[in-house]
Amino acid sequence: MGIQSVGIIGAGTMGNGIAQACAVSGLNVVMVDINEAAVAKGLTTIASSLDRLIKKEKMTEAEKASALARIKTSTNYQDFTGSQMVIEAATENYDLKIKILKQLDGIVSKDTIIASNTSSISITQMAAEVSNPQRFIGMHFFNPVPMMTLVEIIRGLQTDDQTHGLVEEMSKVLGKEPITVKNAPGFVVNRILVPMINEAFFVLAEGLATPEDIDAGMKLGCNHPIGPLALADMIGLDTCLAIMEVYFKNFNDSKYRPCPLLREMVAAGYLGRKSGKGVYSYN
Numbered sequence: 001m002g003i004q005s006v007g008i009i010g011a012g013t014m015g016n017g018i019a020q021a022c023a024v025s026g027l028n029v030v031m032v033d034i035n036e037a038a039v040a041k042g043l044t045t046i047a048s049s050l051d052r053l054i055k056k057e058k059m060t061e062a063e064k065a066s067a068l069a070r071i072k073t074s075t076n077y078q079d080f081t082g083s084q085m086v087i088e089a090a091t092e093n094y095d096l097k098i099k100i101l102k103q104l105d106g107i108v109s110k111d112t113i114i115a116s117n118t119s120s121i122s123i124t125q126m127a128a129e130v131s132n133p134q135r136f137i138g139m140h141f142f143n144p145v146p147m148m149t150l151v152e153i154i155r156g157l158q159t160d161d162q163t164h165g166l167v168e169e170m171s172k173v174l175g176k177e178p179i180t181v182k183n184a185p186g187f188v189v190n191r192i193l194v195p196m197i198n199e200a201f202f203v204l205a206e207g208l209a210t211p212e213d214i215d216a217g218m219k220l221g222c223n224h225p226i227g228p229l230a231l232a233d234m235i236g237l238d239t240c241l242a243i244m245e246v247y248f249k250n251f252n253d254s255k256y257r258p259c260p261l262l263r264e265m266v267a268a269g270y271l272g273r274k275s276g277k278g279v280y281s282y283n
Contacts, residue, residue: 007083011042017145233272
């Protein structure tokens with residue numbers, strides 16, 4: 001038997017998306033966040049997403065009810081004691097993730113797989129902070145999780161073959177197509193993608209074109225489904241900045257220098273869709 005029960009830390013965009021994908025695929029889910037309001041918001045988001053699938057005739061009301069019944073919400077990590085796997089989907093901040101992992105490590109069993117949904121932070125480094133590093137792995141989902149097929153599975157230096165095999169199998173149960181990558185800052189997809197987004201901010205800052213024309217140029221000229229600036233708003237400008245800072249620090253290469261405009265917009269609270277304003281306005 002593979003993984004049947006999954007704990008998820010974080011009920012935000014990524015956390016609730018992972019929870020939805022798991023529940024729709026028949027897995028039992030415990031979704032935990034810092035307070036009741038956060039988990040309630042996450043569950044409401046899942047319900048709304050399932051309603052859209054019903055309208056598109058991709059799901060029935062009965063299937064929606066069944067999926068929601070598989071999701072338990074909580075504010076207590078103790079509720080992860082029965083989970084075979086726990087996925088950390090907190091903000092892209094190393095210190096916060098380590099704090100969470102240390103709390104979790106004292107609760108779950110030595111056989112529980114712990115995965116991080118990090119998009120840039122070293123899996124090997126995080127694995128060194130838990131008591132069973134061979135059971136630690138990276139599982140990088142893409143936004144929006146229910147729609148995006150790819151999952152990057154990142155093996156730390158300590159990750160064993162059994163853990164990798166179980167996570168690869170579980171990814172396929174979710175209807176995803178996993179790729180396995182080595183541990184390195186940004187792994188594969190974001191190593192290519194986020195510097196491109198950062199360069200789009202340099203182009204914008206230099207006044208070479210409007211945001212609309214920059215995005216249109218990449219959509220029409222490179223066949224991208226969404227422009228880099230609109231994508232930054234979807235990802236979150238703060239997340240894009242955090243990833244670039246990880247690259248800049250770890251590679252010590254000026255080509256990964258975060259664009260000053262990106263940094264200034266984050267300082268202003270212009271984070272993209274989640275704040276109502278980023279490169280574009282969403283109010």
